[in-house]
Structures are given as structure tokens and as C-alpha cells.
Amino acid sequence: MKKAIGLLLWLTAVSVQAAESAPAAAPNGVTLPAYFKEWRIIGVSQRNDKQSLRAILGNPAAVEAARQGRTQPWPDGAILAKIAWKDAALPEWPAAIVPGELQHVEFMVKDAGKYVATGGWGFARWLGNALVPYGKDAAFDQECFQCHGAVKARDYVFTRPVVIP
Numbered sequence: 001m002k003k004a005i006g007l008l009l010w011l012t013a014v015s016v017q018a019a020e021s022a023p024a025a026a027p028n029g030v031t032l033p034a035y036f037k038e039w040r041i042i043g044v045s046q047r048n049d050k051q052s053l054r055a056i057l058g059n060p061a062a063v064e065a066a067r068q069g070r071t072q073p074w075p076d077g078a079i080l081a082k083i084a085w086k087d088a089a090l091p092e093w094p095a096a097i098v099p100g101e102l103q104h105v106e107f108m109v110k111d112a113g114k115y116v117a118t119g120g121w122g123f124a125r126w127l128g129n130a131l132v133p134y135g136k137d138a139a140f141d142q143e144c145f146q147c148h149g150a151v152k153a154r155d156y157v158f159t160r161p162v163v164i165p
């Protein structure tokens, strides 16, 4: 009995800790996808105008769709992540530009039924290592959606999945 109570207390402590460490949801309700650090690569990019390097990753559903060319449209359940770092020079070889300070992580969560107002994608961004949710109110995602409207014909996705032989 004592053991069972001990286990219960321990489980409660662990779950409270997990709840505390998860960053707050974005103002439109999109939550930070768990395990995104384990996802695989879909693309990389560099913004010369922002001096920043980006890795575009996908959850298993997105990576499978990308590899099979099922991206017109991307299937429900696909999530794309973009991790952006400030450019930094590799100290031992300054001509090599490598990821420096983390700027933000951002996501596009595909659910055509749920996110009708933003092209079937739930947009969300978290800033810096503290993962502070971006956006003043629930309508912040209109900013994302409007700019991504430039690639409406590609299901609002700029990235062309990389070819990996």
C-alpha cells in the first residue's frame, strides 16, 4: 500500500513537471508538437536578407508524403517544422556559415477541416530558446497565411522537398 501511494505521488510529480516544462500554446490554440527534434529533413534554406539558416523538418506523415510526392495537397496529419538560427561563422573556417543563436521554431499543421480559415494549415511560432509563443491574439496567423498565399498553388508551402538518392 505504502509503495502504491509512493508510486502515485511520484507519477503525479513527474506529470506536473512535464506539464510545467511544456511551452504555452500559440494564441490560435496550436500546441508545440512533441518530439519535433526527432523529425527528419525535408529541406534547408538560407535567408540572405535575414542572415539566417533554416532547417525544414517533417513529422513521419509529412516525410512520407514528401518522399512519395504526395504534396498537392499535403495529407491531413502532416506537420512541417522550420527551425531558424542566426548565421555564424565557423571559428576554424570563417568562410563556412553555420547555425548560431536560435531565432525561432515554427510549424504548419495540416488539418483541412480544422484550419479552413488559413488554407487548411494551423500556423504557429515560438521564439528563442525559451520557446515563447509568438502572436498578440488568435488572428496572428493571418500574417503567416497571407505571406504563404504567394505559394497557394503549392498548397501554401514554399519548400521543395530535397531529393535524397
Ligand code: HEC
Pocket: 044, 045, 046, 047, 054, 056, 080, 081, 082, 106, 107, 108, 123, 124, 125, 134, 141, 143, 144, 145, 147, 148, 156, 157, 158, 159, 160
Ligand atoms: C513575409 C513572408 C512570410 C511570413 C509572414 C511567414 N512566412 Fe513562413 N515562410 C516564408 C518563406 C519565404 C518560406 C520559405 C523560405 C524559408 O525557409 O525561410 C517560409 C517557410 C515556412 C515553413 C516551412 C514550410 C514552407 O512553407 O516552406 C514554415 C513551417 C513556416 N514558414 C511557418 C510560418 C509561420 C508559422 C508564420 C507566422 C507566424 C510564417 N511562416 C510567416 C515566408 C513567410
